[in-house]
Amino acid sequence: MLTGMPAESPRRTQEQRRTTTGAALLAAAAELVVESGVRAVTLARVGERAGYSRGIVTHHFGSKQALLDALAKASQGGFVPGIGDVPPGLDRLVLLIEGYVRELGRDGVNGRAFLLLWAEAATAAELSGTFRERDEAFRAELSGDVEAGLRDGTMRADLVPRDVAVAVLGQVRGIGLQRLLDPDAVDTERLSGAVAGQWRRALCAEAGADGEVRS
Structure with a gap:
């Protein structure tokens, strides 16, 4: 029996290879969006940037529309870590x-690409449907938190869940666009706590007339 020989690594399955290739293509697309805008994609x-042929990109996504749809979903999924186990x-x-x-404030390529695509969606027909769907899903998630807060009595009874969701989405995305335009003007580390505190005071059922939360 031979010893000291390196063990052969198991061959990747077709699905693993497809997943790896797809991730590389989406990463390349995100880089192009950040560097040159969606019209440059x-x-x-994308194939050239990722080291593949155009045929591979077409095989994976079929069209630029489908590629951008996949990028929008991938770049926003799991954006805020650590809240999956927190009840609504x-x-x-x-x-x-x-x-x-x-x-x-992390300045990740995917996050920046998402914001640029979102802003572009206001005037780009090929993006508007995707981002309407993504925004509606985010508003539904936010509304669910407000509805849960109304049920357990921790939020003010006069709140309209949908209105809160629209306002929250508009604020956080607006902060993101400001940071893209002028990073030095937006201190997200400091601002994150301030904005969260403002919303807690605005929503909490125990807030007094001066907006302070009573213990």
């Missing part, structure tokens, strides 16, 4: 807001 340029309600909503603003 083509299947050929006031605490989860405040943690989500705080975490979202803090993550905006």
Whole structure:
């Protein structure tokens, strides 16, 4: 029996290879969006950036539309870590807001690409449907937290869940766009706690007339 020979690494399955290739293509697309904007993204340029042929990109996504749809979903998924096990309600909503603003300061390529695509969606027909769907899912998540807070009595009874969701989404995305435009003007580490505290005071059922939360 031979000893000292390196063990052969198991061959990757077709699904593993496909997953790895797809992730590389999405990473390349995100880099192109950040560097040159969505109009610079083509299947050929994505393939070239990732080290593959255009045919591989077409095989994976079929079209630029499908590629951008996949990028939008991948770049926003799991954006705020650490809240998956927190039950819906006031605490989860405040943690989500705080975490979202803090993550905006990480300057990750995926996060920046998402914000640029989101801003572009206002005038780009190929993006508007995808981002309407993504925003509606986010608003539903936020509304669910408010509804839970109303049920358990931790949030003010006069709140309208949908209105709170629209306002929260608008604020956190607006902060993100400001940071893209002028990073030095937006201290997300400090701002994350301030914004989260403002929302807790605004939503909490125990807040007094001066907006302070009573223990």
